[in-house]
Amino acid sequence: MLKREDNELVTRVGPDTPMGNALRRYWMPALLSEQLPHADSDPLRVPLLGEDLIAFRDSDGQIGLLQNNCPHRGASLFFGRNEEAGLRCVYHGWKFDVAGRCIDMPNEPAESDFKHKVSAVAYPCQELAGVVWTYMGPPETMGPIPDQEWMRLPLGSVWISKTLQECNYLQAIEGGVDTSHSSFLHRDFSPSGGPLGTSGYRTRSTAPRLEVLVTDYGYRYASVRHIKDEDKDYVRVYQFVMPFHQMRSFEGYEPGRATVQGHMWVPIDDENCWVFNWMYARDGQPIAADIFLHEEAMFGRGPADLLPGYKTKANRDNDYLIDRNLQRTRNYTGIQGVNTQDMAVQESMGAIYDRTKEHLGSADTAVIATRRLLMQAAKDVQEGKLPPGSRPGTVSQVRPAEMVLPHGTAWAEAMQPELVARW
C-alpha cells in the first residue's frame, strides 16, 4: 500500500514532476530504428514523458527529436518537410537541424533575420540494438548510453518489437517484475500443459518464495518454487534495471535454445506507456525470423496482432476479445496471447491505479522493491544527486536465468555461472 502522496509521486512523469525529473536522468527508448527507415523518411509523432515530440532522420541519417510546436508560431513540425539536413516547418519555412538549431528563416528579410536567436527543444539521440535512445534531462548530468548484454548483439541475434499499453507505466513494470502471476494469468489447460516446459512448474507450484538482492543497477530477484512430487526447486532469477528494464530467462520455442527476454516500459504520459520487447538466445547466435515471429504471435504482439500505431487489436475497447467459453475450457483468462493477458489485468486496474487500496503480500516483494528504488531516484534527484543505475556499472555483466535444482540447493551459488553475461 502506498500513501496517496507517494502514489502521486511515483506515477506522475511530466515535466517538473519529481519522478519525471528522475526519469529524465536516464537514457530511454524513444522509438524503434525501423520507424525511421531511411534518410529523409517521414517525420513521426513521439510523445514521451508527457511531452509532444517529433522524430525525424535527416539527410545524413542522424536522428532528431524536436519539440512538436515550431518555435515561431507553433505549427506542428509533424507536417514538416524533411530535406537537406533539417526539418522545415511548412507554415513559414523555418528549418531546424537535429540539434534544434534554426538554420533557415526564409520569410524574414535579411536585415531582420534572427535565426541565430531561435532554437527548438531537441533531445540527443543514439541508435543501438534497433532502438533510438534519447536523453531528456539536463546536459550536465547526461551519462553514456546503457550497456546491457542484448544491446551488444547484432540485429538478427537480438530481436525487438513494441506495443502500446493504455495505463500508467508503473502498473506495467509491477506486472513485469511479479513472477507469481504467471501461475494464474498465463495458465494453459491444454493437454500439452501449456506452451512451454517450465510453465508446468509454474502451474504446479503457485506460491513462490521471493528473494530480492538490491544491486547498483536495480535488483536481482529469485522466485523459488518447491516442486514437491519431484523434490526439486524451480528457481527463476529476474534482473530489474533502473528505471524500467526487466530481463528474464525463457525456454522459447526452439528446441535446446533457451532465450533471454526483456521489456522496457517507457512512459508516454501519465496514462499510457510503450512496451519495448527484446529477445536473444542464451547462446548468442542468430534466431531465425520465423522463430521470432512465432514467439511474438504467442505473446499476442505479432504483426497480425497489431493495428497501425502499435496498438493491439485485442484491447480494452473490446475486452481483449475475451472468450468466456475458452476461459472455462482452455486457459485461465479466455484471452489469447501472453502479453495481451498482462495488458488486460494491468489496464483493468485503471489509468493510474490507486495504490492506497491494495493489499500486498510476500509474493509482492519485488513490486515493493521497485517502488522503493523509483522513489529513491526521485528523492536523489531532488537532492541534486544522480539516481541509482544512471551510470555504468555491473549491469553490463549480468543476465537472468532459470534452473531446476535439487530441493534446498543454495541457488545463488549453483546458478552463479548462468547469471553472468557471455556476450
Added chain:
Amino acid sequence: MLKREDNELVTRVGPDTPMGNALRRYWMPALLSEQLPHADSDPLRVPLLGEDLIAFRDSDGQIGLLQNNCPHRGASLFFGRNEEAGLRCVYHGWKFDVAGRCIDMPNEPAESDFKHKVSAVAYPCQELAGVVWTYMGPPETMGPIPDQEWMRLPLGSVWISKTLQECNYLQAIEGGVDTSHSSFLHRDFSPSGGPLGTSGYRTRSTAPRLEVLVTDYGYRYASVRHIKDEDKDYVRVYQFVMPFHQMRSFEGYEPGRATVQGHMWVPIDDENCWVFNWMYARDGQPIAADIFLHEEAMFGRGPADLLPGYKTKANRDNDYLIDRNLQRTRNYTGIQGVNTQDMAVQESMGAIYDRTKEHLGSADTAVIATRRLLMQAAKDVQEGKLPPGSRPGTVSQVRPAEMVLPHGTAWAEAMQPELVARW
C-alpha cells in the same frame, strides 16, 4: 426553480454525497435476473451510484455484487473466473465469495497467507420479480426488500425490461411523474387518434389540474382533465414511491385488459441512469409474450430497438432518428417510440440540468413534490434518521388507476376501490 446548491444536492449520487447516502438507505434494482442466467454464468459490470461493481451468480445460484478492483492489486474482477462458489481474480488467483470474503489466496506460501484479513466490498443481493435488488448502505439500517403489488406476481403475469438513459436520474423521474407532457410529447396525429383510447382524452384536454397527496411511501397524485364536449372528467392517478418508483395505469393493447405499468430510475452515476420498466394486467392474470413484446415495441424499447448494453438504437448520437417529415405529418416529435420521445427531451436538457434556469407552473406540481421528498430524504439521513419510504408501509396496498367520471365527481371517493392492490 432550485437554488444552485439544492440542484447539486439532489442530483449528486456518488459515495459520501448527501443524496447518495440517502439513496443507499433503500433497496434498489441492480440488474435483471436474466442477465445472470445460470449458476457460474459470466461476470458483468454493474455500475451503480457512481461505484464500479461486478455482479456474478455463483455455483449455488447466489448473486454477488463486488467491488470492481481486486483488493490485492486492483485487477478488474470482470475478467474473473466464476467457479466453485466464488469469483477468482485472474491476476493471482485470489478468490471471493458472494459476501466478499477472500476464500483462497493461492499465490502466497502457507506461512504468509493472510486471506482472513482481506475482503472485497460486497453488497447484499436478493432476487424478486425478475430483478436483482441490492442494498448499498450501512448494514445497521438495512430494511426488508420492497413490497409492491407487481413484485408479488409471478413472472409471466408481470413482465420487466430495462434501457439505458444518458442523463441524471432526476430528469428521468421528473419526466415520469409529469403527466401534462403526454398531451404533447406523445401526441399522435394518425387517424386512429393515437395508439391508445385514453390518449385521445389527453390530447383533447391539455391542461390538467393536479392534486398531490403525500403518503408514507411518497405521494399519490391525480391529474384531472375536463373533457368539455362530453362534460366529463378524465382522471389519472399515479403513485410515486420513494426514491425512484412510478406506477401508472395504462389501457394497453389487449382488449378489455387494462394494465398497470411502472418505471424505476436507478442512478448509474451522476450523468446516466437505468430505466427499469414493468407491467402487469389489472386482473393479475398472465400476459402473453407477444402482447408484452408489442407494447415494448410501441414504447421503443423492444429487443429490436436495443443495442448490446441496453442502449437504444435511436439515441442522442443520432438525434433519436428524428424524421422531420414525420413530425410535420404524423406525430408531435418525429421520433418513434413513446419512451424514446421521453428520453429525447430528458437527455436534451443536458447531462445534469441546471434547475436555476427553469420556470415551473401548476402543471409541475408533482415535479416539485418529488424534489421536496428527495431533499427531505437527504436531510433525514444527514440527521441520522431513516428517510421516507425506506420501511414497509401502505405502499404494498396501493395501485394506480385512471377513470372517466361525470364532470365534478369527487374522484378520490369514486376511484378508491380502483386504488387498492388486489394481488
Added chain:
Amino acid sequence: MLKREDNELVTRVGPDTPMGNALRRYWMPALLSEQLPHADSDPLRVPLLGEDLIAFRDSDGQIGLLQNNCPHRGASLFFGRNEEAGLRCVYHGWKFDVAGRCIDMPNEPAESDFKHKVSAVAYPCQELAGVVWTYMGPPETMGPIPDQEWMRLPLGSVWISKTLQECNYLQAIEGGVDTSHSSFLHRDFSPSGGPLGTSGYRTRSTAPRLEVLVTDYGYRYASVRHIKDEDKDYVRVYQFVMPFHQMRSFEGYEPGRATVQGHMWVPIDDENCWVFNWMYARDGQPIAADIFLHEEAMFGRGPADLLPGYKTKANRDNDYLIDRNLQRTRNYTGIQGVNTQDMAVQESMGAIYDRTKEHLGSADTAVIATRRLLMQAAKDVQEGKLPPGSRPGTVSQVRPAEMVLPHGTAWAEAMQPELVARW
C-alpha cells in the same frame, strides 16, 4: 509573444469574458441563409461564442435565434415544432416567437397561465448577402448591420460558403492576416508554377516587407515583395476589419477577371470557429456557378470536400490526408486544398495556442496589429466604450488590391484607385 494573461484575455469568448463581451458589440455571421431554406424549415443547432442556440425560420420567413433549453424545464428547442409563426417545445407545447416571447402555454389551465412572464433569450437577426447576421450584445449598444462592398452585391455576383475549423478563432485570424506563409504553405511545384499567376511572385520572393496602417475599421496592410530579376515590387494590400473580417485580392481562375475574396472567423466556442468565405469579381458582375465551384474545390472546401455539418473530409483526425510522396514531389505540404493547408497548420498549434512560447519577427507585423486591436476592443468595452470598428465608417468605401509596380514605387499612391470600393 503574449503574456499568459493576455493570451487568455484574447482567446476566451464565452459569456462574461472580456473578449466575449467585446465580440458581442459587433454583428456577426451566425449561419448561411441557405441553411434555413424556407418558411418553417427544420430548426438548427447554432453554437456561437460558447452559447448553445437554436435557429429557425418562422412561417413569415423571419429568423429566430433562441436559447437551446426551453425556459420551462430545459428540453432542447432543437426538437421543436416550427409552425404557425413560432417554435414550440415538444415537451409541453410552450411556443416562442422569433423575439423569444412565450406566446402559448397550453399545458397550464387558463387561471395559472403565466406566459407573459416567460421569455427565451433571443438574439436579433438580419439577412444580408446570403448570411444570417446576429447581434448578441446589450440592446442599448446595438448598431447597424455592417456595410462592406461584398454585402452590397446581389447573390450570384457574390458567393459565400463556410467550413468548420477546430481551433480557437484567433489562430485562424492570425493565419488569415499573415501574408508571408503563402510563399511556403501554399507553394506548388507543378510545372505551371502554381495554380495562379501571382503565386509565382510569392514563391520567388519569400520575405516581404510589411506596412500596417491602422484605420477606423481595423487596419490596411501591404506586403511588398521585391522581385529582383524583374526589378519590380509585387504589392499585396489586405484589409482587416474588426473583429474578424479579412479581405484580399485574388487573381482567380477566370481570365481577366480578378476577384476579391474574404473570410470571417466566427468563434463557436473557445476551441472551434466557423470560417465564412466570400468572393466577388472586381468588376462586380456575376460569376458563373461553375467558376465559383472550381475555386471552392481549389481551396479544398467544395461540396465534395465536406462532411455533413461543414467539416472537411480532410481533417485533423486523418492528418488532412497528407500524402508524403506528394509533399516530396508536387507541393509543400502534401495536403490538397489551399484552405485545408491553412487549417492543418492552424489546428496543429493546439486548440488554444500558447503564445508565451512563440518567436515573432517582422513578418508577423500584421499578427501583432490584430492582437492589439482585439485587446483594445476588450479594454474599451470594460471601460464602457464602444470598441473600434463597431460603428459605420470608412470600411464601406474600401477594397483590397494587388499590383506589380516598378521597384521602389510609392505603392500607396499608385494603388489608391484600386483600393476604393466601386459597388
